[in-house]
Every structure is written in C-alpha cells, then in structure tokens.
Amino acid sequence: MKKLLIATVIGVVTLLAPGAHASKVTKITGAGSSFAYPLYSAWADRYAKQTGVELNYQSIGSGGGIRQIEAGTVDFGASDAPLTVEQLKKEGLVQFPAAMGGVIPTINVPGVKPGQMVLSGPVLADIFLGKITKWNDSAIKKLNPGLDLPDLHITVVHRSDGSGTTFIFTDYLSKVSAGWKSGLGVGKAVDWPSSGNVGGKGNEGVAAYVDRIKGAIGYNEYAYVLKNRMNYADMVNSAGHRVAPTARNFAAAAANADWSHAPGYYLMLTDQPGADSWPITGATFVLVHANPKHPGQVRAVLDFFNWSFTHGRSIADSLDYIPMPASVVKLIKTTWHKEVMIKDLP
Amino acid sequence: MSEDTSASSLSASVALATAARLRRGRRYDAVFRWGTQVFAWLVLLVLGAIIVVLFHGGWPAFQHFGAHFFVSSAWNPVKNDYGAASSILGTLVTSAIAIVLAVPISFGIALFVTEIAPRWLRRPIGIAVELLAGIPSIIYGIWGLFIFAPWFSDDIQPALTNTLGRLPWIGQFFQGPPIGLGWAVAGFILTIMIIPFIAAVMRDVFEVVPVTLKESAYAIGSTRWEVARKVVLPYTRIGVIGGIMLGLGRALGETMAVTFVVGNAHDLHISLFMPGNTIASSIANEFTEADTLMHRSALIALGLILFAITFVVLALAKWMLARMERAQGEST
Numbered sequence: 110m111k112k113l114l115i116a117t118v119i120g121v122v123t124l125l126a127p128g129a130h131a132s133k134v135t136k137i138t139g140a141g142s143s144f145a146y147p148l149y150s151a152w153a154d155r156y157a158k159q160t161g162v163e164l165n166y167q168s169i170g171s172g173g174g175i176r177q178i179e180a181g182t183v184d185f186g187a188s189d190a191p192l193t194v195e196q197l198k199k200e201g202l203v204q205f206p207a208a209m210g211g212v213i214p215t216i217n218v219p220g221v222k223p224g225q226m227v228l229s230g231p232v233l234a235d236i237f238l239g240k241i242t243k244w245n246d247s248a249i250k251k252l253n254p255g256l257d258l259p260d261l262h263i264t265v266v267h268r269s270d271g272s273g274t275t276f277i278f279t280d281y282l283s284k285v286s287a288g289w290k291s292g293l294g295v296g297k298a299v300d301w302p303s304s305g306n307v308g309g310k311g312n313e314g315v316a317a318y319v320d321r322i323k324g325a326i327g328y329n330e331y332a333y334v335l336k337n338r339m340n341y342a343d344m345v346n347s348a349g350h351r352v353a354p355t356a357r358n359f360a361a362a363a364a365n366a367d368w369s370h371a372p373g374y375y376l377m378l379t380d381q382p383g384a385d386s387w388p389i390t391g392a393t394f395v396l397v398h399a400n401p402k403h404p405g406q407v408r409a410v411l412d413f414f415n416w417s418f419t420h421g422r423s424i425a426d427s428l429d430y431i432p433m434p435a436s437v438v439k440l441i442k443t444t445w446h447k448e449v450m451i452k453d454l455p
Numbered sequence: 456m457s458e459d460t461s462a463s464s465l466s467a468s469v470a471l472a473t474a475a476r477l478r479r480g481r482r483y484d485a486v487f488r489w490g491t492q493v494f495a496w497l498v499l500l501v502l503g504a505i506i507v508v509l510f511h512g513g514w515p516a517f518q519h520f521g522a523h524f525f526v527s528s529a530w531n532p533v534k535n536d537y538g539a540a541s542s543i544l545g546t547l548v549t550s551a552i553a554i555v556l557a558v559p560i561s562f563g564i565a566l567f568v569t570e571i572a573p574r575w576l577r578r579p580i581g582i583a584v585e586l587l588a589g590i591p592s593i594i595y596g597i598w599g600l601f602i603f604a605p606w607f608s609d610d611i612q613p614a615l616t617n618t619l620g621r622l623p624w625i626g627q628f629f630q631g632p633p634i635g636l637g638w639a640v641a642g643f644i645l646t647i648m649i650i651p652f653i654a655a656v657m658r659d660v661f662e663v664v665p666v667t668l669k670e671s672a673y674a675i676g677s678t679r680w681e682v683a684r685k686v687v688l689p690y691t692r693i694g695v696i697g698g699i700m701l702g703l704g705r706a707l708g709e710t711m712a713v714t715f716v717v718g719n720a721h722d723l724h725i726s727l728f729m730p731g732n733t734i735a736s737s738i739a740n741e742f743t744e745a746d747t748l749m750h751r752s753a754l755i756a757l758g759l760i761l762f763a764i765t766f767v768v769l770a771l772a773k774w775m776l777a778r779m780e781r782a783q784g785e786s787t
C-alpha cells in the first residue's frame with residue numbers, strides 16, 4: 110500500500126515536471142542589428158538580474174538578423190531597415206520598433222570644430238554623389254559664410270558592409286535629392302559613385318577612417334559620435350532650420366512621426382517636419398513569427414520588450430537612444446494582441 | 456632425446472609466436488594502409504565538396520551575368536547588378552606588389568642568415584623571422600591602418616606623386632589624394648606579412664645545400680654572389696619556388712589585414728593610390744548582410760574565382776618547375 114502510494118507520487122511528479130519546466134523560459138535568443146546591440150545588451154543585463162531570463166543576442170547585422178528569423182533559428186530578429194508589409198506577410202512575421210536614434214554626418218576638416226559647419230540635404234547628397242569635390246566649394250561656402258574653408262579634396266567614407274545605418278542615410282538622401290533617388294536609390298549598401306571613396310567596416314571602421322583622413326566626410330550613429338568625440342556637422346532640416354544632433358532633436362523628429370498610419374510600422378523617420386526635427390533619424394525594429402513553433406519563447410521575447418518599454422527607458426536615455434513614446438508602446442501592444450497568435454500576451 | 460624434443464618444441468613455439476606476430480603485423484599493416492588511404496581520399500573529397508558548393512552557390516550569378524561578370528566593375532546591391540572585375544584586379548595587383556617586393560627581401564634575409572651572418576647571430580634572426588610569421592593578420596591590419604597608412608600618406612605618397620607621378624607614362628599609377636588607403640598600402644602590408652613565410656622556407660632549403668658544393672665553388676675563386684647565384688639557388692630552386700608560392704597563396708587569400716587598408720571601394724582605377732578591394736575583403740565585408748539571392752550568389756562566385764586563381768597559380772608553378780628541370784637535363 111505504502112509502495113503504491115510512493116509510486117503514485119513519483120509518477121505524478123514526473124508527469125508534472127516537464128510541463129512545469131516548459132512554461133518557464135530561462136533563455137531567449139535574438140540576432141541582427143549591430144546598431145541596437147549596446148542597447149539590447151544593457152537591457153538584457155538588468156532584465157536578467159530582475160527576472161532570471163537571459164538574452165543571447167548575436168550582433169551580426171540587420172541582413173543577418175532577417176535571414177536568421179526567416180530560418181527560425183532565433184526567437185527574434187532585429188533590423189534597422191524595416192521590412193515591407195508584403196515581406197512580413199510572405200514570411201509570416203510581425204514587426205515593431207524598439208528604439209530610435211540619429212545618424213550624423215561626421216567630418217574631418219582642419220580648422221573646423223564640432224558643430225561649426227552646417228550642411229543642407231541637397232549639398233550633402235551632392236558631396237556623396239561626387240558632384241562637390243572640394244571643401245571650399247561655393248555651395249558649402251554659401252551655407253557657412255563665417256568659416257574659413259580649406260582648398261581640400263573631399264574623401265567620402267561609407268560603410269563597406271551592408272548596414273541599417275546606410276539604409277537610413279540613403280533614404281534621407283533620396284528624399285532630398287532627385288539625382289540620388291534616380292541614380293542610386295535606397296539600400297543597406299549602394300553603388301557609391303564618388304571617385305576615391307573609402308569603405309569602412311562597421312560604425313567603428315567609418316569613425317576610424319574619418320578620423321584619419323584629412324578632408325573626409327562620413328556618417329555615424331550618434332552613440333559613436335559622442336563616445337569618440339568625433340567632429341560633426343549640423344544640418345538644415347525640412348523646415349529650413351539649422352539643427353544640432355542632440356537627443357532632444359531626435360525626439361522631436363520621432364514625436365512628429367505618425368506610427369498609427371504606418372502598416373507594419375514601416376516608417377522612415379528621415380526628413381520629418383517640425384522646427385527642431387533632426388533630419389536623419391531612424392528606428393530599429395524587432396521581428397518575431399506571428400505563429401511561432403515555440404510560443405513560450407516568443408512570449409518571453411515580448412515580455413522582455415514590454416519590460417524594456419517601461420523599465421528600460423532610463424537605460425536607453427543614458428546610451429543616447431530614444432525610447433519609444435508611451436503612445437507608440439500602446440500601439441505596439443495592440444499589434445501584439447492582434448497579430449501574434451499566442452494566448453495571454455503582456 | 457628429451458633435450459631434443461624440448462629444443463624442437465621450443466623452436467616450434469618460437470615459430471608459432473613469430474607467425475602470430477607476423478599475422479598480427481599484417482593485420483595492423485592493412486588497417487594502417489586503409490587508414491592512411493581514407494585520410495588521403497578525404498582531402499580530395501573535401502576539395503571536391505568545396506568546388507561543388509561554390510559552383511552551386513555561384514551558379515545564379517554566372518547564369519545571370521554570363522561572361523560580363525568578369526569584366527564589369529559594377530557593384531550595385533540596390534539594382535542587383537554585380538561584376539567581379541574590380542575585386543579580381545585588386546587581388547592580383549596587391550598580391551603582385553607583395554611578391555615583387557617580398558621575394559628579393561626574403562632572399563636577402565635567407566642568404567644573410569645562412570651564408571653571411573656570424574654563427575651567434577643566426578639563431579636569433581631565424582627565430583625572429585619565425586615569430587613574425589606567427590603574428591595574427593588582424594594585428595598587421597591594425598598596425599597598417601593606424602601606424603603605417605598615416606605615415607605613408609603624409610610622408611611617402613606626396614613624395615612619390617611629386618617624382619614618379621610626374622613621369623610621362625607611368626605617372627598615372629602614382630596619382631591620387633593622399634588618404635593612405637588603397638592597393639599600394641595593401642600591397643606593402645602583404646609584403647611584410649609574407650616575408651617571414653618566404654624567408655623561413657628559403658633559409659631552411661639553403662641550409663641543406665651540401666658544404667662540399669659551396670666550398671668547391673669558393674675554392675675555384677667564386678665570390679659569395681656567384682656561389683649564391685650559381686650553386687645555392689639552382690640546388691634549392693624547388694624549395695625556393697615552393698616558398699614563394701606559399702607566400703603568394705597567403706597574399707591572394709589574405710582577408711583581415713587587407714580589409715583594413717585597401718579602402719573597400721568597388722571601383723576600377725589606374726592609380727595604385729586609389730582605394731580598391733580584393734575578393735577576400737569583399738566577401739568578408741558583405742557576406743553577413745547579403746540578403747538577396749543575387750548578392751550572395753555574386754559573393755560565392757567571387758569565392759570560386761579566387762579558388763580558380765589559386766589553382767592556376769599553383770599549376771603554373773608546377774609547370775615552371777617541370778620546364779626548368781627539363782632545361783637542366785638538356786644542358787648537362
């Protein structure tokens with residue numbers, strides 16, 4: 110009788126144990142955007158301490174992130190270039206933005222200090238098109254009457270790897286320059302036209318080349334510009350105002366963005382209206398499967414981002430990313446409930 | 456009688472034991488033969504598999520672009536238009552610069568270490584050369600970008616542009632903005648990287664030249680140069696060419712160090728000072744983010760082309776050696 114009782118207890122425990130185990134996820138995996146990597150790892154660090162759930166994030170680039178989530182080898186993919194609604198439908202993915210940031214033209218012009226120079230969209234496009242080849246070109250002089258500009262060749266520095274940063278940057282140039290739009294277009298890598306252009310691998314590669322080459326101009330994520338105290342130029346935005354690259358001005362661009370009318374959150378934040386809007390602003394996106402094979406994992410991913418949207422704001426601020434506004438977070442949660450086929454979502 | 460039997464039984468048991476050992480030995484022999492055979496075939500199998508995979512992956516690009524792929528310098532991921540010309544040319548030019556500079560320097564190092572240096576100096580220099588060969592390529596890349604390239608662009612390149620750049624025909628090879636990134640700098644970094652390989656092999660083969668041969672040459676009044684040129688080199692030419700090919704192979708496939716200093720631009724220029732790229736650097740830069748089929752296929756096709764270039768280089772070396780051997784046979 111006693112034996113039977115023990116056997117029953119053991120049986121019940123072994124029956125329950127795997128079920129109890131499966132519902133408790135302790136590790137989630139993600140891959141993609143290198144732009145978002147510092148933010149996700151800072152969030153994950155705090156999150157693991159509070160909940161015990163660890164994030165294994167591979168910073169392999171946006172293209173790689175899209176490939177991995179399509180193949181189903183990770184729980185979520187991360188990309189700085191959003192997928193279109195058709196692409197999302199085809200692969201059965203749900204997309205939402207996680208944070209925003211700015212892209213800054215970085216320069217190396219002897220005698221010019223950070224923020225002293227100002228460039229406009231069309232002039233920036235002409236420089237990267239190779240139409241403006243000297244720093245003392247009349248178009249640059251006209252924007253900067255007070256600066257003593259040298260007779261120095263402009264060396265264009267761009268990303269040699271495919272990059273979400275390039276996507277945001279070329280999207281902006283396409284909006285402000287018809288020549289860019291028809292000749293080159295928008296992409297994570299484009300056919301850089303200027304003679305003698307140089308490609309650097311990653312944000313750090315571009316930063317190193319711009320620092321090294323006299324007369325160079327490149328583009329970098331804001332965090333890299335700040336950390337490396339790089340020389341940068343202000344921009345003239347679509348309202349015709351001169352704006353500096355600051356978190357406040359990125360947020361101004363983000364505030365004007367109309368996420369509610371962007372299906373699949375396909376929205377580029379470049380060239381936004383508003384007096385203070387920094388013109389080259391972009392978001393980084395997260396991709397999950399709408400009908401996942403392992404619902405528990407995706408639920409844990411959404412739990413993580415739900416926590417990040419509320420408890421991770423100060424971390425995002427401290428790392429110079431712009432957290433998503435509360436109104437957008439509300440929208441994102443509605444999207445989760447509508448499109449992700451899992452019960453009891455956050 | 457009893458002694459006889461015991462002796463014969465002893466010899467019989469010895470014979471038995473020997474036979475058993477022989478049988479066992481034969482069994483081990485067979486196992487050993489099979490084992491080595493499997494390993495050898497495995498190499499061929501892996502090689503074949505690599506070719507098949509590269510060909511299969513690159514096929515869409517070859518099919519879509521045809522022969523145009525080899526001569527076009529377009530590289531436009533937005534419009535999915537790709538050509539291999541700039542990468543192929545960059546690979547060949549940077550490797551050529553490296554070989555042209557590295558071979559004489561390595562020859563000098565090897566000759567000094569084996570023939571000229573005092574005995575106490577030979578080991579330290581030899582060990583230093585071998586240590587240089589062991590430095591990871593990324594270190595050379597970082598050094599090239601942060602130390603060598605600035606120095607080259609500030610001090611060397613303007614001087615070259617103002618002298619060689621003014622010459623009538625070859626001048627165009629030496630013109631361009633002094634940015635310190637391009638074919639020339641990549642070639643110089645490769646030179647430094649492959650010198651240890653070539654020098655180490657040359658030193659090893661120079662050391663096996665029989666002393667009697669050299670002493671005989673000295674005895675009839677040859678100078679050191681004549682001994683090196685007429686005795687040491689002919690005796691060791693297979694090893695020397697092998698060392699050069701080892702260096703060339705490394706230069707053709709070198710990735711990280713070149714990616715740092717070549718400039719990574721898919722452009723065709725005449726000038727050695729303009730940024731370009733190589734096959735290996737293009738693949739390293741773009742493979743992770745190549746998310747269209749054609750982009751990935753074009754990169755894999757580049758890989759196959761690099762494979763073919765390496766194969767042709769090796770085949771040419773073998774053919775050259777065979778021809779030299781025949782010429783040697785006819786002249787004696």
